[in-house]
Amino acid sequence: GAVVSQHPSWVICKSGTSVKIECRSLDFQATTMFWYRQFPKQSLMLMATSNEGSKATYEQGVEKDKFLINHASLTLSTLTVTSAHPEDSSFYICSAEDITDTQYFGPGTRLTVL
């Protein structure tokens, strides 16, 4: 149990385009999901907390208009990187929180912006 999927697993896009990443909890409902980014050889950096049915809460320094989050259902949250630039290239990982407040992570999405 407690499986979280992400799609796509990797994406390459041109500078200026937008990219949508999906995060799904496959066998449990998650009122709260989290979006992280991770640079090589570094720890996970929390970007935002996604709450089903309400606006996401962004961490300091994360632009909400650039990283759009939609938590449309209890099993799906999406992160859209708008007008992506090379500096947005990173490994984006989501997590979903179960009823015990335990976070289970997705496999990550490697974004490369050319």
Next chain:
Amino acid sequence: GQQLNQSPQSMFIQEGEDVSMNCTSSSIFNTWLWYKQDPGEGPVLLIALYKAGELTSNGRLTAQFGITRKDSFLNISASIPSDVGIYFCAGRSASGANSKLTFGKGITLSVRP
């Protein structure tokens, strides 16, 4: 802000050896979690600890929630090559709406066959 300290950054052990990793903080946490991350993948939950003093095992892994609530350790016994990876500790100081995790910087474990 809250910080979790993991050191050293890297550990090198021989296959079959036991290894212990510590995670410490100056702040109190109510939940401690240990994750393992393989290259190019998301972290996988190894052990979750919810109560001070709790000692929990998962196969060859054992973790304890420190009695002061400011530390935790993870032991791996009889290491095997597939134990290679990055081990992160994470702590949570609140529940519900403020249930963000604070992560340590991780320890990269290498196992020599």
